Amino acid sequence: MVSKDQKRWRAAAHIVMILLSALALLPFLLLIIASFTDDTVALTNGYSYFPEKWSLGAYAYIISNSSTFVRGYGMTIVVTVLGLVLCIILTSLTAYVLSKRDIPGIKLMNLIVIFTMLFNGGLVATYINYVTIFNIKDTIWALVVPSLLMNAFNIMLVRNYFQQNIPEEIYESARIDGANELLIFLRLVIPLSVPILATIGLMSGIAYWNDWQNSLYYIDDKSLYTIQAILNSINESITALASIAGSAGATVADLPSTTIRMAVAAVAILPVLLVYPFFQKYFAAGLMAGSVKG
Amino acid sequence: MNGKKKRGTRTRKGFRHYLPYYLMFLPGLAYLIINNYMPLYGLQLAFKNFSYKKGISGSDFIGFKNFKFLFATKDALIMVRNTLLYNIVWIVLGVVLGITVAILFHEVRGKKAKRFYQTAILLPYLMSMVVVAYLAYAYLASDTGLINNSIIKGLLGKENGVSWYMEAKYWPFILTFINQWKSIGFGMLLYLASLLGIDNSYYEAAMLDGATKWQQIRTITLPLLKPTIIMLVILNLGHVFRSDFGLFYQVPMNQGTLYATTQTIDTYVYRALMQTNNMGMSAAASFLQSVVGFIFIVSANAIVRKLDKNSSLF
Numbered sequence: 053m054v055s056k057d058q059k060r061w062r063a064a065a066h067i068v069m070i071l072l073s074a075l076a077l078l079p080f081l082l083l084i085i086a087s088f089t090d091d092t093v094a095l096t097n098g099y100s101y102f103p104e105k106w107s108l109g110a111y112a113y114i115i116s117n118s119s120t121f122v123r124g125y126g127m128t129i130v131v132t133v134l135g136l137v138l139c140i141i142l143t144s145l146t147a148y149v150l151s152k153r154d155i156p157g158i159k160l161m162n163l164i165v166i167f168t169m170l171f172n173g174g175l176v177a178t179y180i181n182y183v184t185i186f187n188i189k190d191t192i193w194a195l196v197v198p199s200l201l202m203n204a205f206n207i208m209l210v211r212n213y214f215q216q217n218i219p220e221e222i223y224e225s226a227r228i229d230g231a232n233e234l235l236i237f238l239r240l241v242i243p244l245s246v247p248i249l250a251t252i253g254l255m256s257g258i259a260y261w262n263d264w265q266n267s268l269y270y271i272d273d274k275s276l277y278t279i280q281a282i283l284n285s286i287n288e289s290i291t292a293l294a295s296i297a298g299s300a301g302a303t304v305a306d307l308p309s310t311t312i313r314m315a316v317a318a319v320a321i322l323p324v325l326l327v328y329p330f331f332q333k334y335f336a337a338g339l340m341a342g343s344v345k346g
Numbered sequence: 347m348n349g350k351k352k353r354g355t356r357t358r359k360g361f362r363h364y365l366p367y368y369l370m371f372l373p374g375l376a377y378l379i380i381n382n383y384m385p386l387y388g389l390q391l392a393f394k395n396f397s398y399k400k401g402i403s404g405s406d407f408i409g410f411k412n413f414k415f416l417f418a419t420k421d422a423l424i425m426v427r428n429t430l431l432y433n434i435v436w437i438v439l440g441v442v443l444g445i446t447v448a449i450l451f452h453e454v455r456g457k458k459a460k461r462f463y464q465t466a467i468l469l470p471y472l473m474s475m476v477v478v479a480y481l482a483y484a485y486l487a488s489d490t491g492l493i494n495n496s497i498i499k500g501l502l503g504k505e506n507g508v509s510w511y512m513e514a515k516y517w518p519f520i521l522t523f524i525n526q527w528k529s530i531g532f533g534m535l536l537y538l539a540s541l542l543g544i545d546n547s548y549y550e551a552a553m554l555d556g557a558t559k560w561q562q563i564r565t566i567t568l569p570l571l572k573p574t575i576i577m578l579v580i581l582n583l584g585h586v587f588r589s590d591f592g593l594f595y596q597v598p599m600n601q602g603t604l605y606a607t608t609q610t611i612d613t614y615v616y617r618a619l620m621q622t623n624n625m626g627m628s629a630a631a632s633f634l635q636s637v638v639g640f641i642f643i644v645s646a647n648a649i650v651r652k653l654d655k656n657s658s659l660f
Contacts (some may be wrong), residue, residue: 061559065453073466136473146374155622173385174632181385233366263476317480
């Protein structure tokens with residue numbers, strides 16, 4: 053039995069949800085339509101959902117300068133894969149050790165990890181540390197290592213998962229069979245923890261894919277630009293496009309710059325938009341896992 | 347780290363037994379040292395006149411001069427005010443909107459509809475701030491933006507649009523809108539988890555008594571959400587000294603005319619360090635942020651721990 057009151061609430065819920073969904077999606081639609089708009093039309097009428105004239109000009113420019121974007125995507129993919137693999141290895145190893153309650157010194161080890169959640173050296177100290185001591189500027193490590201590689205929050209998440217989901221007896225029987233700790237970790241713990249490691253991997257992968265701050269801080273060499281760094285540099289000035297593309301002849305005036313800007317952004321987000329519905333469930337689960345701690 | 351061998355009752359096994367664990371801890375420890383602990387050494391830069399030639403320890407000690415210079419500027423007050431105010435307003439808005447949307451989402455029946463709504467509303471949260479800056483630009487650009495052309499000149503018939511990227515007074519609203527637009531899906535998920543945990547029998551009993559939906563929300567849902575709300579608010583208050591660098595740096599396109607309402611501690615530290623070459627003041631601001639931030643987080647967690655041990659960080 054559904055009462056009238058309930059029906060009204062459900063209808064209201066649908067209306068609000070439809071409005072919110074539209075609000076979330078419409079900006080992306082505008083970006084994509086803008087990228088297919090004729091440049092002069094965009095310049096006189098502005099970006100619009102209903103352009104007077106459509107054009108592929110912006111994409112023609114991108115294709116003729118595709119090497120920049122191909123390299124950008126290549127960098128993004130390399131950094132993302134490298135980062136998330138290292139993240140999973142480091143996080144799971146550390147979390148596994150911390151999941152053992154009886155190791156001498158375990159309290160100190162936990163404290164070393166937890167303290168990093170409470171106190172942060174800040175940008176200046178971190179930047180000077182990486183630049184002057186590790187000489188990380190303009191190396192691929194600048195995109196992989198600073199701040200993104202491992203964090204205490206994920207360690208605690210995985211540690212709790214280990215403690216709650218892997219029964220002690222499994223370890224005992226493995227030890228009786230003569231397996232050493234590393235083998236137990238690799239052959240037993242990892243296969244039993246695929247869900248949580250996949251979650252961490254997904255969230256870390258998204259963080260690397262989206263990262264532009266490390267590029268902003270540590271990368272000047274354009275050949276190391278990821279797709280996000282390219283977007284950032286074009287945002288700073290549209291002239292960057294000509295200089296990134298390295299086409300000495302092209303000046304800003306020659307570029308269909310109004311729509312190219314949007315086309316570049318569309319190229320950067322389209323693959324994400326296309327695969328997102330398929331991993332949405334896991335993305336939501338990952339956010340939930342991170343929000344309710346242990 | 348080589349934990350001392352204890353021969354207590356707890357651990358009768360020898361160091362050899364635990365050695366593999368210590369070895370497995372090493373890579374993670376090394377990373378924390380590089381990324382989190384070594385920078386602590388650099389905190390002293392706040393009290394030094396840094397030169398790249400002399401290095402961190404070799405640079406001259408100048409006491410509190412950096413702080414004096416920092417607080418002699420208008421910037422100090424503006425960035426602290428902006429950081430705190432935006433955070434507080436967004437925490438309140440986040441609670442109100444997050445709960446509202448979560449309750450409404452919970453009312454929706456139909457798997458497909460639910461899936462579609464969640465997918466759509468969560469999408470902005472997946473995007474980087476650079477992409478968000480492009481989306482905002484499509485609407486706000488003074489010459490080619492949709493708002494100026496289609497709405498202000500088109501629908502309202504006015505002659506001149508607004509120079510959104512030149513006028514600071516609009517940005518508290520723009521930034522608040524974008525912040526909520528991006529994070530509302532996450533807020534919804536957060537409260538949805540608690541909603542799903544509420545026993546259905548409460549509602550069934552209330553319906554037998556003829557309670558309306560609105561009465562049920564007021565007398566069952568909200569009171570039962572209260573602990574979650576309090577916890578999330580306090581934990582968020584622990585971070586009021588931090589701001590989303592991307593939002594404040596990318597979305598306003600790094601425009602100097604907007605600093606009055608867009609400068610926060612994080613953007614100031616970055617600009618002073620990288621753009622205006624003001625290492626001393628940058629280090630001082632960064633130092634303050636770390637120390638005050640630490641005090642806030644530890645206090646927030648201490649309060650949370652008193653309320654509910656399982657929700658605190660330590």
